Amino acid sequence: MKKIYSLSLLTSLLVFASCESILEIDPRQSIDSSQALKTPEGITANLANIYSNLKSTLLYGRDFVATAEALADNARIINRAGGRYVQQGANAPNNHFGNWATAYNVINQINILLEALPSANITDSFRDSVEGQIRALRALFYFDLMRAYAYEPGMAPSPSVDFGGVPLFLTGVLDPSQIELKSRATQAEVYSQMYADLNVAITKAPTAGGPTYVTRAFAFALYSKVALYNRDFDNAESYATQALALKGNLSTNASYVADWRQRVHPESLFEVTFTTDSETIGVNESVQSAFTTRIALPPSTTLGGWGAVVPTSAYLSLFPVGDVRRTLYENGLNRSGSIVIECTKFLGKTGTVYMDNIPVMRTSELHLIRAEARLRKAAPDENAARADVNVIAQRAGLAPYDNTVVGAALLNAIYLQRQLELGWEGDRWFDMKRRGLGLTKSTGNVPYDDYRILAPIPIREIQSNPNLKQNANY
Amino acid sequence: MGKNLLLSVFLLFLSSICTFAQQRTVSGRVTASADGSPLPGVNVVIKGTATGTATDADGRFTLTVGNSGDVLIFSFIGFINKEVTVGQQSTVDVSLDEDATQLSEVVVTGYGVTPKRELTGAVSSVRGEALRNMPVQSFDRALQGQAAGVQVLSANGVPGGAVNVRIRGLGSITAGNEPLYIVDGVQLNNRNDGGGTVSNNPLAFLNPNDIESIDVLKDAANASIYGSQAANGVVIITTKKGKSGxxxxxxxxxxxxxxxxxPTLRMLNTQELFQVRKEARLTANPSLTEDQVRQAVLADFGFPTTLTEQDIAALPTYDWQKESFxxxxxxxxxxxxxxxxxxxxxxxxxxxxxxxxxxxxxxxxxxxxxxxxxxxxxxxxxxxxxxxxxxxxxxxxxxxxxxxxxxxxxxxxxxxxxxxxxxxxxxxxxxxxxxxxxxxxxxxxxxxxxxxxxxxxxxxxxxxxxxxxxxxxxxxxxxxxxxxxxxxxxxxxxxxxxxxxxxxxxxxxxxxxxxxxxxxxxxxxxxxxxxxxxxxxxxxxxxxxxxxxxxxxxxxxxxxxxxxxxxxxxxxxxxxxxxxxxxxxxxxxxxxxxxxxxxxxxxxxxxxxxxxxxxxxxxxxxxxxxxxxxxxxxxxxxxxxxxxxxxxxxxxxxxxxxxxxxxxxxxxxxxxxxxxxxxxxxxxxxxxxxxxxxxxxxxxxxxxxxxxxxxxxxxxxxxxxxxxxxxxxxxxxxxxxxxxxxxxxxxxxxxxxxxxxxxxxxxxxxxxxxxxxxxxxxxxxxxxxxxxxxxxxxxxxxxxxxxxxxxxxxxTNINNPYAGVNPANGRPMHYDINGNLTYLRVAADQVPMGHQxxxxxxxxxxxxxxxxxxxxxxxxxxxxxxxxxxxxxxxMADLGGVPRNSRYSFFEERWTTPGQITSVPRPALNRTEIASTISSYQTTARFxxxxxxxxxxxxxxxxxxxxxxxxxxxxxxxxxxxxxxxxxxxxxxxxxxxxxxxxxxxxxxxxxxxxxxxxxxxxxx
The missing domain is CATH 2.40.170.20 (TonB-dependent receptor, beta-barrel domain)
Structure with missing residues (x-):
C-alpha cells in the first residue's frame, strides 16, 4: 500500500511540475508569424500567396472581368447561370464589386513583408526583386480599390457625394494593438502613394519573369494607366513609352485570333496565371463559363459553361466589316433553349476547362493609353496620337484614321478602339467611369451621377470603424 | 476452541430434533409480473427468522417452514417486496412487481454513481427501455422528448445523420453548443467529420439497444467535475453489463x-408554368401582344415558336419529386x-x-x-x-x-x-x-x-x-x-x-x-x-x-x-x-x-x-x-x-x-x-x-x-x-x-x-x-x-x-419587414427603418422581426x-x-420570373388585378421590376x-x-x-x-x- 501512496504522490508531483508542458502541442499546417519571413523560402512562399490572391473570383478570377462586363453596357445577361450576373446586369443596388477585404488582406501582407525585407537573411538582388514586385502589386491593389469604391481624382459628380478615396495603410498589422481605425484618404493621397510605390517598382522590379510575375515593363505600364486615370497625361505618355520600349511586341492581323487561343497571350505584360489543374475556378464562377457555353471552338458541340454575359447586338454592330476582332464573337450552343453570339476570348486555354490566364495589361492597351494621353495632354500631339490608334485599327484590318480625323473625332476614335480592342477584358465599366460617363442599358440607364457607379463598402466595415464613411445612398 | 465447536454442533443437532416434528416443505416459482419471466436470485425468507433461501435460475425455490402461520418475504432488487402467508399450501407461486422508483435509484454522475435520493444537482435519466427498438441509428435521436431541458432536433432525415442536442438552451455564440458525451467513461469526440459527402453522426457507432441508461447532467452541481467541457451539459451513457449469479x-x-x-410539394404543372411566365413577360413589357408573349415564352422554354395554345395545353408534366423520394x-x-x-x-x-x-x-x-x-x-x-x-x-x-x-x-x-x-x-x-x-x-x-x-x-x-x-x-x-x-x-x-x-x-x-x-x-x-x-x-x-x-x-x-x-x-x-x-x-x-x-x-x-x-x-x-x-x-x-x-x-x-x-x-x-x-x-x-x-x-x-x-x-x-x-x-x-x-x-x-x-x-x-x-x-x-x-x-x-x-x-431574425404587395400594381413592398413603405431594401433598414x-x-x-x-x-x-x-x-415563389418551377400556393395567391390584397407579388422577369431602384423579389422576409x-x-x-x-x-x-x-x-x-x-x-x-x-x-x- 505504501508503494501506491508514493507512486501517486510521485505522479502528482510530476504532473504539477509540468503543467505547462503537458499541454504543449504545435500546429503542423502553420508556423508562428515571427518565423515566417526570415528565409528566402519563406519570402518566396509569401510572395506566391500575395500573387495568388489576384486569382480570387473577387478580383481577376471573375469580378474584374466578368462582373465588370455585366455592370457595363457592352453586354446583356441571359438568365441561364442560375441567376448569376442578372442583378449585376441590371445594376441592382448592392450587386457590385467586393474586392475590399481581399485587397486589404494582401496590402497588409505586403506591408508586413516590406517591413521584414531589410532584416531577412537574403541577397540584395532578391530583396530588390521582391520589393519591386510587391510595391507594384500594392499599387495595383490600391488602384483596383479606387476603381471600385471611389471616384477618380476630381471626377466626383458633386461634392456632396465625394467621400474621398480609400483608407491608406502602409504598415503591417499582426497584433490587435496595431489595428488603426482610419478614415478615407483623399483621392490625391492614394494616387500619390501609388506613384511612390511605382517609382520604386520601376527601378527595382526584375526585368525577367513576365508575364506571370510583375516585371519592370509592367510597372511602367501600370504607372501609365494610373496616370491616365489621374488625368496626368504627360506621365501617362512617358511611362507608356518606357513600357513599350521594354516590351513592345504586338500581335499581327494574321496572328490576332491565334494569339487569343494561346495559354499565355504574347502581348501580356502581366497576366494572372493559373498553373495547375486544381486551380480551376470551375463551371459556376469562371470567366469562361460566364462568357460562353462552349468548351472548345466548332466543330465541337460539347456544352460547357453558362454563357450568361453575352454581347448586345449594338456592341457587335460597332465592329466594321473585316475587323479581325469580330472573329472572337461567334455562336454558342443551345443552353436553356437559346443559341446566341458569345465571346470566345476565354476558352479554357490552359488546357483545363474553366481555367484561363487573365491578362491584366496588354501592349495593345499601352498604345491606346498613349494615344489618348498624347491627345489630351496640355500640348496635344494629334499626329502621334493618331499613329498610336492606327496601330490598333490597322492591325485589326481597318483603314487607318486619316488626317481629317482630328480633335473630338479622333478622341472618339480612340475610345471606340478601346471599346472594341478590350471588349470582354473587363475594361469598359472603369473606362466609362473614369471619363465621367454613365451607361445606357436596356435594363435601365445608370447616369454618372447615380450612386450605383460606386460599390458599397461592406457594411461590417462601416459598423466596426466609426471613422469610415459609406458611399452615398448605401 | 475444540470444545466450543463441539458444543455448537451439539446445539445445532438438538435444535433440529426439536423442530423436526413440525417442519414441512414449501416450493414455488417467482416470476416478474410484467412479462412472467422467471426471477433468479430472489431472496425468500421466513419473516422474523434468519431462515431463507434464494431462487434458482428458473425462479424456483424450496424451503422448509415451521407452521402454517409462517409468512414468507420475497425480496429482490428493483422489485417491490411481497409477503405471503404459507397457510396449508405446499406450492407458493409468486409474481413480483417492478419498483419504478427503485429502478432508477442510481444515477451515474461522473467518476462514480450517486443514489438518486442523495442527488443534489439537476440530472435527467432515461432508461434503456425507453429507447428500445427505435429504428434510429444513434442514441441522441432516441433521446428526443425523453428528458426535460434536453432539446433534440435531427438536422436532417439522413439515417445515421447529424443530430443537434441542446441542453438548457444556447450558451455560446461561436464556440460549440454540443454537450460532452461519455460512454462507459470514455469521453467521445463528437465532431462530424463526414462533411458534405455523408452526414456522419459520430454517435452512430453505438447500437442504441446496448444502452442500459442515459444520464444527463444539466447543471454545474454535478457537471463541474468535467470542468472545461461541461458548459453545455454532460450526457453519460452506460451500456448493458452482465449480472452475477x-x-x-x-x-x-x-x-x-x-x-x-x-408528402411531396404541389408544384406548378406545365400549363400553369406557361401562364405565369407569360405574366412575367408582360410585367416586363406590357405592350406585347398575345402572340408575341406566347412566342417569347415558347422560345424561353426551348419549344418551336409555332406551337399553338392547344399544343401547349397538351404538353405533359413530369413529376421529378416522385422519382426522387x-x-x-x-x-x-x-x-x-x-x-x-x-x-x-x-x-x-x-x-x-x-x-x-x-x-x-x-x-x-x-x-x-x-x-x-x-x-x-x-x-x-x-x-x-x-x-x-x-x-x-x-x-x-x-x-x-x-x-x-x-x-x-x-x-x-x-x-x-x-x-x-x-x-x-x-x-x-x-x-x-x-x-x-x-x-x-x-x-x-x-x-x-x-x-x-x-x-x-x-x-x-x-x-x-x-x-x-x-x-x-x-x-x-x-x-x-x-x-x-x-x-x-x-x-x-x-x-x-x-x-x-x-x-x-x-x-x-x-x-x-x-x-x-x-x-x-x-x-x-x-x-x-x-x-x-x-x-x-x-x-x-x-x-x-x-x-x-x-x-x-x-x-x-x-x-x-x-x-x-x-x-x-x-x-x-x-x-x-x-x-x-x-x-x-x-x-x-x-x-x-x-x-x-x-x-x-x-x-x-x-x-x-x-x-x-x-x-x-x-x-x-x-x-x-x-x-x-x-x-x-x-x-x-x-x-x-x-x-x-x-x-x-x-x-x-x-x-x-x-x-x-x-x-x-x-x-x-x-x-x-x-x-x-x-x-x-x-x-x-x-x-x-x-x-x-x-x-x-x-x-x-x-x-x-x-x-x-x-x-x-x-x-x-x-x-x-x-x-x-x-x-x-x-x-x-x-x-x-x-x-x-x-x-x-x-x-x-x-x-x-x-x-x-x-x-x-x-x-x-x-x-x-x-x-x-x-x-x-x-x-x-x-x-x-x-x-x-x-x-x-x-x-x-x-x-x-x-x-x-x-x-x-x-x-433573433433580422430582416427588412415585408409589407405585402402594393394592391395598385402588384409590386412587393418593405418597411424602411422609419416604418415607411419602400420598394427598395437596403441593409441599413434591417430590424429585429420580433421572432427567433x-x-x-x-x-x-x-x-x-x-x-x-x-x-x-x-x-x-x-x-x-x-x-x-x-x-x-x-x-419556389419565382412564378416564371426565372426558368424554375414554382409552388402552386404562390400561383393561387399571386397578384393579378389592381386592388387585390395579397402577399404574393405579380410575376416579374428575373425577379426584378425594371426601375433604377429595384423592388427586389429576393427577400427572405416574405417567407x-x-x-x-x-x-x-x-x-x-x-x-x-x-x-x-x-x-x-x-x-x-x-x-x-x-x-x-x-x-x-x-x-x-x-x-x-x-x-x-x-x-x-x-x-x-x-x-x-x-x-x-x-x-x-x-x-x-
Missing part, C-alpha cells in the same frame, strides 16, 4: 420495416448474450442495422460488436473491460446532406426542374433524358438530370470506429478505493466520391474521383481515489480526487483524380490526371485535477462540493488553466419527523446548487498568431498570415444556478421533479469582427454574456392499475428564455452579425397501456417557438414561418407471449412488436418537414425526415 441468457432481436417519404427499407438484427458468476460477468452483442433514406441511393449500414467484461481478481482488485467495434457504410447524397443548393442534388432540384422536361428517355442507352452525350438539353436553370445523378454518382463513407475502456480498481482499505481508467476512441473515416463522366457536371472533365481519409485518435486516462466513511452511524462523508489527461489528434489526406476512360472504371488508378492532393493535421490536449466532497446527515441533509482545475492547449499561453467549482445541497423532507404524518407524500426533496463550468469548443490553435498555407501561384504554394493571435484567450464560463424539487405522492403513483434554472454564459468566445482594412476578418476573443433561464417539469403517473390493466404516463415540458446580456465595448449589436444584439435572444429561430418550449408525452402481455404505447414530441425563414420558398410542431413520434404495439406457451417452446421470453415513427405531425410549416437544423444553408435542400414502420420479434433463451 445469472444463467447465461441469449437474446435474439429482429425487426424489419420500411421508410416512407414525407422513394420508399426504403429498414433491417435490424441483434444477438446478445449475458451472464456471469461471482468473479466474472459479461455482456456481448453483435448487431446489424441497415436503413434507407427516403431519397434514392442514400442509406446507412452498421455492423457492430460489443463486449463488457468485469472480473474480480481477488477481494481487493477488480477490473472492467469494455470494447465496442463498429463499421458503418453510408451512401451519401449529392450535395451536402445538411442542406444544399447544388443544382445536381435531387433534394434541392427535383421540385424546381421545369416540369415539361422528361426524366427518362428509353431510346438512350442510359435510359435517362438529357445527359450531355445525348445532345438533348434539360431546359431551365436546373439543367441536370438529378435522377441520373443519384443513380450514377458514387458517394460513400466508411467509418470504422473502436471505443474501448479498461479500468482497474484497487480497494486499499475498507472505504478507500484507487481506480485507474484508460479509454480510447479511434475513428477512421474513409470517404469516396465518384462523379460519373456521363453526367453533365463531370462530362467535360471526363469524371472525377476523390478519396479522403480522416483519422481521429482520442486517447484519455484518469486516476481517482475515493473514500467513504460513516461516523457515529449518521454522519456520512465521501471524497473523490483525481487527475485526468486527454489528447486528441485528427489528421487526414485526400486526393482527386480526373479523366476516366469509361464510367465502368471508378478507382483512383484509372484517372489520367492526378488533379489535387489535400491533407491536414490538428490536435489538442487537456489536463485537469478534480475532486468531489460530500457529506450527509442521516441521508436527510446533503452537501456536495465539486471542483476542477482544468487546462486546455486551445487557450492563450497566459490563461491555459481555469478553475471550475460548484456547491450544492439537498434536503430530504420525508426523512423529517414532521412529515411522518403525511402518508400520501412518499418522496419530497429540495435541491439547490450553484457553480461554474467551462467551454473550450473553439479551433485548436485559435489563440496563436500564425502564418498558414495560402494560395498557389506559379507552381509555388503560398503562405500568409492566417490568424491574428490572442494570448489572453481564456475559457468561456457558464455560471449555473439550479433549484429543484423531487416529489412523489401516493406511493409514487404520482412522481416527478420541477427545476428552475439560470445559466449565465460569461466571457463568451466570439470571433470578433475586425475592420477588414486590418488585413484580418476576425479575432477570437472573450466578449459578451448570454443568459438562459428556464423551468423544467417532469411528471410520471400511474393512471390506472387494476385487474392486470395498467396505464402509465410520462410527461415533460421545458420553458426556456434566452437573451444576450452584453457585448464587448458596450456595443448593442454585433458588427457583422446583426442578429446578435443585446436584449434579444440568440437566433430558437425554441422556447419543448418536451414529450408518453403513454403506456399494458394488459396481460399486450403493451401499447404512444409518444408525442413537441417543439414550440421557432420561426424560420422557409428559404426553400425563396426559390418566415412558424416551425413549431407536435408530432406523434412513436407508436408501439407489442405482445409478450404468455409463460405457458413459452415453457413448451423452452424459451424464457418472447415479444412481437410493431412500431411507427413520425406517424402524424401537426405544424404550420409548409416545407417538407418542420424538424431540421438550419446550419447556414437555410432550409434548402435538407433531406427531410421520414415515416418509418417496423415489425419485429425478440426472443430470449
Amino acid at each position: 445469472q444463467k447465461t441468457r441469449f437474446d435474439l432481436n429482429y425487426y424489419k420495416g420500411f421508410v416512407e417519404p414525407m 422513394k420508399t426504403g427499407t429498414i433491417d435490424n438484427l441483434e444477438l446478445s448474450m449475458s451472464g456471469g458468476n461471482d468473479a466474472t460477468t459479461f455482456y456481448a452483442s453483435m448487431a446489424y442495422n441497415g436503413q434507407d433514406a427516403s431519397l434514392i441511393n442514400i442509406d446507412f449500414k452498421r455492423l457492430g460488436g460489443k463486449l463488457n467484461l468485469t472480473h474480480k481478481i481477488n477481494s481487493k482488485v477488480s477490473t472492467e473491460i469494455g470494447l465496442n467495434v463498429s463499421s458503418i457504410t453510408q451512401r451519401g447524397p449529392y450535395g451536402d446532406a445538411r442542406g444544399t443548393t447544388a443544382f445536381g442534388a435531387p433534394q434541392y432540384a427535383s421540385p424546381l426542374i421545369l416540369p415539361f422536361n422528361p426524366i427518362y428517355d428509353p431510346s438512350e442507352s442510359s435510359g435517362f433524358f438529357g445527359l450531355p452525350a445525348s445532345g438533348d438539353v434539360i431546359v431551365g436553370d436546373l439543367s441536370q438530370n438529378v435522377i441520373a445523378n443519384a443513380n450514377y454518382i458514387k458517394s460513400k463513407g466508411l467509418t470504422n470506429q473502436f471505443v474501448g475502456n479498461l479500468a482497474v480498481n484497487y480497494k486499499i482499505i475498507d472505504g478507500l478505493t484507487f481506480r485507474v481508467f484508460g479509454g480510447l476512441d479511434y475513428r477512421n473515416l474513409r470517404s469516396e466520391f465518384y462523379g460519373d463522366p456521363r453526367l453533365s457536371d463531370y462530362f467535360n472533365i471526363k469524371g472525377t474521383q476523390t478519396t479522403g481519409n480522416n483519422v481521429n485518435s482520442n486517447l484519455q486516462g484518469n486516476a481517482t481515489l475515493t473514500y467513504n466513511k460513516t461516523f457515529a452511524a449518521v454522519h456520512n462523508a465521501s471524497a473523490l480526487v483525481g487527475f485526468e489527461y486527454r489528447e486528441e489528434i485528427n489528421e487526414g489526406n485526400s486526393f482527386t483524380g480526373r479523366s476516366f476512360p469509361t464510367p465502368d472504371f471508378s478507382t483512383p488508378n484509372a484517372a489520367a490526371i492526378p488533379f489535387a492532393v489535400g491533407g491536414f493535421w490538428t490536435g489538442f490536449k487537456r489536463a485537469g485535477f478534480f475532486g468531489n466532497f460530500k457529506y450527509d446527515y442521516n441521508k436527510k441533509y446533503i452537501l456536495s462540493v465539486t471542483m476542477r482545475y482544468d487546462g486546455s492547449s486551445r487557450f492563450g499561453s497566459d490563461s491555459q488553466y481555469g478553475f471550475f467549482p460548484s456547491i450544492s445541497g439537498a434536503w430530504n423532507l420525508t426523512e423529517e419527523n414532521f412529515m411522518k404524518g403525511a402518508e400520501f407524500v412518499s418522496d419530497l426533496r429540495l435541491r439547490a446548487g450553484i457553480g461554474t463550468t467551462g467551454n473550450d469548443q473553439i479551433g485548436n490553435f485559435d489563440s496563436r498568431s500564425l502564418y498558414g498555407l495560402g494560395g498557389v501561384y506559379g507552381g509555388v504554394t503560398g503562405i500568409g498570415p492566417s490568424q491574428m493571435g490572442n494570448a489572453d484567450l481564456r475559457w468561456e464560463r457558464n455560471q449555473t444556478t439550479n433549484i429543484g424539487v423531487d416529489y412523489g405522492f401516493f406511493g409514487n403513483r404520482i412522481s416527478g421533479s420541477v427545476e428552475v434554472f439560470q445559466r449565465l454564459s460569461k466571457d463568451l468566445l466570439l470571433a470578433q469582427s475586425l475592420p477588414q482594412t486590418s488585413g484580418f476578418n476576425s479575432i477570437t476573443k472573450n466578449v459578451g454574456e448570454v443568459k438562459n433561464e428556464g423551468l423544467e417539469f417532469e411528471l410520471r403517473t400511474i393512471n390506472l392499475d387494476r385487474n392486470g390493466f395498467k396505464w402509465t404516463s410520462n410527461f415533460n415540458i421545458t420553458f426556456l428564455r434566452n437573451e444576450v446580456v452584453s457585448l464587448f465595448d458596450g456595443l448593442q449589436v454585433l458588427p457583422g452579425n446583426l442578429a446578435i444584439r443585446v436584449g434579444y435572444p440568440l437566433g 429561430n430558437f425554441s422556447d418550449m419543448f418536451g414529450g408525452f408518453t403513454n403506456t397501456l399494458t394488459y396481460k402481455g399486450i403493451e401499447f404505447s404512444f409518444f408525442f414530441q413537441y417543439d414550440y417557438g421557432r420561426t424560420v425563414a422557409n428559404v426553400q420558398h425563396f426559390r 418566415y414561418e412558424d416551425a413549431s410542431f407536435i408530432r406523434l413520434k412513436q407508436v408501439t404495439l407489442a405482445y409478450n407471449l404468455p409463460q405457458n406457451i413459452l415453457g413448451r417452446l423452452k424459451i424464457s421470453n418472447a415479444r412481437i412488436y410493431a412500431q411507427a415513427i413520425n406517424l402524424i405531425t401537426w405544424t404550420k410549416w409548409t416545407g417538407y418537414d418542420p424538424e431540421f437544423q438550419d446550419t447556414g444553408n437555410g432550409t434548402e435542400g435538407i433531406i427531410p425526415q421520414t415515416r418509418n414502420y417496423t415489425f419485429g420479434i425478440q426472443v430470449g433463451f
Whole structure:
C-alpha cells in the first residue's frame, strides 16, 4: 500500500511540475508569424500567396472581368447561370464589386513583408526583386480599390457625394494593438502613394519573369494607366513609352485570333496565371463559363459553361466589316433553349476547362493609353496620337484614321478602339467611369451621377470603424 | 476452541430434533409480473427468522417452514417486496412487481454513481427501455422528448445523420453548443467529420439497444467535475453489463420495416408554368401582344415558336419529386448474450442495422460488436473491460446532406426542374433524358438530370470506429478505493466520391474521383481515489480526487483524380490526371485535477462540493488553466419527523446548487498568431498570415444556478421533479469582427454574456392499475428564455452579425419587414427603418422581426397501456417557438420570373388585378421590376414561418407471449412488436418537414425526415 501512496504522490508531483508542458502541442499546417519571413523560402512562399490572391473570383478570377462586363453596357445577361450576373446586369443596388477585404488582406501582407525585407537573411538582388514586385502589386491593389469604391481624382459628380478615396495603410498589422481605425484618404493621397510605390517598382522590379510575375515593363505600364486615370497625361505618355520600349511586341492581323487561343497571350505584360489543374475556378464562377457555353471552338458541340454575359447586338454592330476582332464573337450552343453570339476570348486555354490566364495589361492597351494621353495632354500631339490608334485599327484590318480625323473625332476614335480592342477584358465599366460617363442599358440607364457607379463598402466595415464613411445612398 | 465447536454442533443437532416434528416443505416459482419471466436470485425468507433461501435460475425455490402461520418475504432488487402467508399450501407461486422508483435509484454522475435520493444537482435519466427498438441509428435521436431541458432536433432525415442536442438552451455564440458525451467513461469526440459527402453522426457507432441508461447532467452541481467541457451539459451513457449469479441468457432481436417519404410539394404543372411566365413577360413589357408573349415564352422554354395554345395545353408534366423520394427499407438484427458468476460477468452483442433514406441511393449500414467484461481478481482488485467495434457504410447524397443548393442534388432540384422536361428517355442507352452525350438539353436553370445523378454518382463513407475502456480498481482499505481508467476512441473515416463522366457536371472533365481519409485518435486516462466513511452511524462523508489527461489528434489526406476512360472504371488508378492532393493535421490536449466532497446527515441533509482545475492547449499561453467549482445541497423532507404524518407524500426533496463550468469548443490553435498555407501561384504554394493571435484567450464560463424539487405522492403513483434554472454564459468566445482594412476578418476573443433561464417539469403517473390493466404516463415540458446580456465595448449589436444584439435572444431574425404587395400594381413592398413603405431594401433598414429561430418550449408525452402481455404505447414530441425563414420558398415563389418551377400556393395567391390584397407579388422577369431602384423579389422576409410542431413520434404495439406457451417452446421470453415513427405531425410549416437544423444553408435542400414502420420479434433463451 505504501508503494501506491508514493507512486501517486510521485505522479502528482510530476504532473504539477509540468503543467505547462503537458499541454504543449504545435500546429503542423502553420508556423508562428515571427518565423515566417526570415528565409528566402519563406519570402518566396509569401510572395506566391500575395500573387495568388489576384486569382480570387473577387478580383481577376471573375469580378474584374466578368462582373465588370455585366455592370457595363457592352453586354446583356441571359438568365441561364442560375441567376448569376442578372442583378449585376441590371445594376441592382448592392450587386457590385467586393474586392475590399481581399485587397486589404494582401496590402497588409505586403506591408508586413516590406517591413521584414531589410532584416531577412537574403541577397540584395532578391530583396530588390521582391520589393519591386510587391510595391507594384500594392499599387495595383490600391488602384483596383479606387476603381471600385471611389471616384477618380476630381471626377466626383458633386461634392456632396465625394467621400474621398480609400483608407491608406502602409504598415503591417499582426497584433490587435496595431489595428488603426482610419478614415478615407483623399483621392490625391492614394494616387500619390501609388506613384511612390511605382517609382520604386520601376527601378527595382526584375526585368525577367513576365508575364506571370510583375516585371519592370509592367510597372511602367501600370504607372501609365494610373496616370491616365489621374488625368496626368504627360506621365501617362512617358511611362507608356518606357513600357513599350521594354516590351513592345504586338500581335499581327494574321496572328490576332491565334494569339487569343494561346495559354499565355504574347502581348501580356502581366497576366494572372493559373498553373495547375486544381486551380480551376470551375463551371459556376469562371470567366469562361460566364462568357460562353462552349468548351472548345466548332466543330465541337460539347456544352460547357453558362454563357450568361453575352454581347448586345449594338456592341457587335460597332465592329466594321473585316475587323479581325469580330472573329472572337461567334455562336454558342443551345443552353436553356437559346443559341446566341458569345465571346470566345476565354476558352479554357490552359488546357483545363474553366481555367484561363487573365491578362491584366496588354501592349495593345499601352498604345491606346498613349494615344489618348498624347491627345489630351496640355500640348496635344494629334499626329502621334493618331499613329498610336492606327496601330490598333490597322492591325485589326481597318483603314487607318486619316488626317481629317482630328480633335473630338479622333478622341472618339480612340475610345471606340478601346471599346472594341478590350471588349470582354473587363475594361469598359472603369473606362466609362473614369471619363465621367454613365451607361445606357436596356435594363435601365445608370447616369454618372447615380450612386450605383460606386460599390458599397461592406457594411461590417462601416459598423466596426466609426471613422469610415459609406458611399452615398448605401 | 475444540470444545466450543463441539458444543455448537451439539446445539445445532438438538435444535433440529426439536423442530423436526413440525417442519414441512414449501416450493414455488417467482416470476416478474410484467412479462412472467422467471426471477433468479430472489431472496425468500421466513419473516422474523434468519431462515431463507434464494431462487434458482428458473425462479424456483424450496424451503422448509415451521407452521402454517409462517409468512414468507420475497425480496429482490428493483422489485417491490411481497409477503405471503404459507397457510396449508405446499406450492407458493409468486409474481413480483417492478419498483419504478427503485429502478432508477442510481444515477451515474461522473467518476462514480450517486443514489438518486442523495442527488443534489439537476440530472435527467432515461432508461434503456425507453429507447428500445427505435429504428434510429444513434442514441441522441432516441433521446428526443425523453428528458426535460434536453432539446433534440435531427438536422436532417439522413439515417445515421447529424443530430443537434441542446441542453438548457444556447450558451455560446461561436464556440460549440454540443454537450460532452461519455460512454462507459470514455469521453467521445463528437465532431462530424463526414462533411458534405455523408452526414456522419459520430454517435452512430453505438447500437442504441446496448444502452442500459442515459444520464444527463444539466447543471454545474454535478457537471463541474468535467470542468472545461461541461458548459453545455454532460450526457453519460452506460451500456448493458452482465449480472452475477445469472444463467447465461441469449437474446435474439429482429425487426424489419420500411421508410416512407414525407408528402411531396404541389408544384406548378406545365400549363400553369406557361401562364405565369407569360405574366412575367408582360410585367416586363406590357405592350406585347398575345402572340408575341406566347412566342417569347415558347422560345424561353426551348419549344418551336409555332406551337399553338392547344399544343401547349397538351404538353405533359413530369413529376421529378416522385422519382426522387422513394420508399426504403429498414433491417435490424441483434444477438446478445449475458451472464456471469461471482468473479466474472459479461455482456456481448453483435448487431446489424441497415436503413434507407427516403431519397434514392442514400442509406446507412452498421455492423457492430460489443463486449463488457468485469472480473474480480481477488477481494481487493477488480477490473472492467469494455470494447465496442463498429463499421458503418453510408451512401451519401449529392450535395451536402445538411442542406444544399447544388443544382445536381435531387433534394434541392427535383421540385424546381421545369416540369415539361422528361426524366427518362428509353431510346438512350442510359435510359435517362438529357445527359450531355445525348445532345438533348434539360431546359431551365436546373439543367441536370438529378435522377441520373443519384443513380450514377458514387458517394460513400466508411467509418470504422473502436471505443474501448479498461479500468482497474484497487480497494486499499475498507472505504478507500484507487481506480485507474484508460479509454480510447479511434475513428477512421474513409470517404469516396465518384462523379460519373456521363453526367453533365463531370462530362467535360471526363469524371472525377476523390478519396479522403480522416483519422481521429482520442486517447484519455484518469486516476481517482475515493473514500467513504460513516461516523457515529449518521454522519456520512465521501471524497473523490483525481487527475485526468486527454489528447486528441485528427489528421487526414485526400486526393482527386480526373479523366476516366469509361464510367465502368471508378478507382483512383484509372484517372489520367492526378488533379489535387489535400491533407491536414490538428490536435489538442487537456489536463485537469478534480475532486468531489460530500457529506450527509442521516441521508436527510446533503452537501456536495465539486471542483476542477482544468487546462486546455486551445487557450492563450497566459490563461491555459481555469478553475471550475460548484456547491450544492439537498434536503430530504420525508426523512423529517414532521412529515411522518403525511402518508400520501412518499418522496419530497429540495435541491439547490450553484457553480461554474467551462467551454473550450473553439479551433485548436485559435489563440496563436500564425502564418498558414495560402494560395498557389506559379507552381509555388503560398503562405500568409492566417490568424491574428490572442494570448489572453481564456475559457468561456457558464455560471449555473439550479433549484429543484423531487416529489412523489401516493406511493409514487404520482412522481416527478420541477427545476428552475439560470445559466449565465460569461466571457463568451466570439470571433470578433475586425475592420477588414486590418488585413484580418476576425479575432477570437472573450466578449459578451448570454443568459438562459428556464423551468423544467417532469411528471410520471400511474393512471390506472387494476385487474392486470395498467396505464402509465410520462410527461415533460421545458420553458426556456434566452437573451444576450452584453457585448464587448458596450456595443448593442454585433458588427457583422446583426442578429446578435443585446436584449434579444440568440437566433433573433433580422430582416427588412415585408409589407405585402402594393394592391395598385402588384409590386412587393418593405418597411424602411422609419416604418415607411419602400420598394427598395437596403441593409441599413434591417430590424429585429420580433421572432427567433430558437425554441422556447419543448418536451414529450408518453403513454403506456399494458394488459396481460399486450403493451401499447404512444409518444408525442413537441417543439414550440421557432420561426424560420422557409428559404426553400425563396426559390419556389419565382412564378416564371426565372426558368424554375414554382409552388402552386404562390400561383393561387399571386397578384393579378389592381386592388387585390395579397402577399404574393405579380410575376416579374428575373425577379426584378425594371426601375433604377429595384423592388427586389429576393427577400427572405416574405417567407418566415412558424416551425413549431407536435408530432406523434412513436407508436408501439407489442405482445409478450404468455409463460405457458413459452415453457413448451423452452424459451424464457418472447415479444412481437410493431412500431411507427413520425406517424402524424401537426405544424404550420409548409416545407417538407418542420424538424431540421438550419446550419447556414437555410432550409434548402435538407433531406427531410421520414415515416418509418417496423415489425419485429425478440426472443430470449
